[in-house]
Amino acid sequence: MYDYFVPTVNFFGPGSVSVTGERCAILGGKKALIVTDSFLRNLPDGPVEKVVGSLAEKGIEAVFYEGVEPNPKDRNVFDGLKVFQKEDCDMIITVGGGSAHDCGKGIGIAATHEGDLYEDYAGIEKLENPLPPLVCVNTTAGTASEVTRHCVITNTEKKIKYVIVSWRNTPLVSINDPELMVGKPPALTAATGMDALTHAVESYISLGANPVTDAASIQAIKLISENLRQAVAYGKNMKARENMAYASLLAGMAFNNAGLGYVHAMAHQLGGLYDMPHGVANAILLPHVARYNLISNPKKFAEVAEFMGEKTEGLSVREAANKAITAIEKLSQDVNIPSSLRELGVKEEDFEYMAKMALQDGNAISNPIQGKEEDIIKMFQAAY
Numbered sequence: 001m002y003d004y005f006v007p008t009v010n011f012f013g014p015g016s017v018s019v020t021g022e023r024c025a026i027l028g029g030k031k032a033l034i035v036t037d038s039f040l041r042n043l044p045d046g047p048v049e050k051v052v053g054s055l056a057e058k059g060i061e062a063v064f065y066e067g068v069e070p071n072p073k074d075r076n077v078f079d080g081l082k083v084f085q086k087e088d089c090d091m092i093i094t095v096g097g098g099s100a101h102d103c104g105k106g107i108g109i110a111a112t113h114e115g116d117l118y119e120d121y122a123g124i125e126k127l128e129n130p131l132p133p134l135v136c137v138n139t140t141a142g143t144a145s146e147v148t149r150h151c152v153i154t155n156t157e158k159k160i161k162y163v164i165v166s167w168r169n170t171p172l173v174s175i176n177d178p179e180l181m182v183g184k185p186p187a188l189t190a191a192t193g194m195d196a197l198t199h200a201v202e203s204y205i206s207l208g209a210n211p212v213t214d215a216a217s218i219q220a221i222k223l224i225s226e227n228l229r230q231a232v233a234y235g236k237n238m239k240a241r242e243n244m245a246y247a248s249l250l251a252g253m254a255f256n257n258a259g260l261g262y263v264h265a266m267a268h269q270l271g272g273l274y275d276m277p278h279g280v281a282n283a284i285l286l287p288h289v290a291r292y293n294l295i296s297n298p299k300k301f302a303e304v305a306e307f308m309g310e311k312t313e314g315l316s317v318r319e320a321a322n323k324a325i326t327a328i329e330k331l332s333q334d335v336n337i338p339s340s341l342r343e344l345g346v347k348e349e350d351f352e353y354m355a356k357m358a359l360q361d362g363n364a365i366s367n368p369i370q371g372k373e374e375d376i377i378k379m380f381q382a383a384y
Contacts (some may be wrong), residue, residue, distance in 0.1 A: 006147060007168055014253070015177065020055065023173045024133075028133070035094045035096075036082055036094070071099065073154045077106035092104045094134070100144050106151055113132070118162050146252070147249060176248075178238065182235060194279050194286070197224045199251035202218050208366045216251065221307040225307065228331065298321040305322075351371045358376050
């Protein structure tokens with residue numbers, strides 16, 4: 001038996017941002033808090049302006065919290081909560097990538113739950129109350145937070161990223177409009193794209209994988225392998241942008257239900273301690289964790305190689321499985337992801353602490369090999 005979580009309604013394709021006002025009206029919204037960052041808030045004719053225009057057509061008032069930071073912090077959540085409560089908002093609209101969506105979920109949790117977000121609610125299915133209606137307008141092809149039940153926030157005091165996983169976090173409406181992704185710079189496109197690949201690969205070999213999640217993972221891996229390079233090379237390539245948005249959506253649906261693994265458990269520590277971009281951390285770690293996990297399911301890794309376009313005919317299953325790691329490394333190199341943690345200022349003396357915390361991360365429980373701290377340390381060392 002397995003379950004499958006997904007937003008109630010999902011809109012996809014060029015121009016789909018135009019339905020925002022209509023869907024918010026259906027949800028009974030009168031005054032929406034728009035959670036975003038200052039760049040998108042002030043971008044002429046950008047995603048926020050399009051959302052505001054759509055809301056105005058339905059007579060829905062908009063107020064703004066534009067303080068979202070990369071790897072959203074607990075301070076962002078509480079600052080946004082103050083605006084939500086002061087303005088007496090009745091719903092939340094997030095506009096941006098994973099940082100905006102996670103921050104919006106955090107605001108919704110804080111608005112409806114007493115206590116400490118980290119101490120009381122980090123983990124799986126600890127939320128007790130319904131959140132305000134949440135509509136996510138996505139502008140990057142990577143995190144897929146717009147379709148997941150995961151909320152990832154950085155605890156600034158402890159310098160750790162923690163995850164609140166609950167079906168109550170699942171947005172009621174997700175909107176993936178590839179036209180909103182056209183202006184993203186190559187480095188961001190690369191990082192978010194590798195994040196999506198990590199979602200797809202980790203969910204495919206996860207302990208929680210099932211036939212439905214496998215179907216989504218497979219298609220996502222194929223689409224990312226065929227389109228990420230083009231999206232990075234020429235950001236106005238609408239076909240590549242649309243396919244990457246589709247891939248990110250599918251990968252999100254897959255990991256939302258199958259779970260992830262040690263790549264994300266370890267990457268969260270890099271984000272918490274070093275504020276490292278999440279997609280970059282995933283991309284650097286993925287080949288090394290894949291190499292560690294390979295013996296758990298060499299057949300699936302061999303299939304990943306095929307999905308990524310590697311020729312495996314005449315090879316043994318193990319030889320073909322190794323090709324998957326080669327393909328991941330080639331893609332990462334082609335889109336100019338840094339090759340090591342050393343380049344990004346990570347300190348070896350932090351490995352022991354990060355390994356300990358990684359094993360406490362909620363993503364660790366679905367890794368196909370349940371290892372020890374020394375195993376995690378060795379993977380950090382390999383990526384160094």
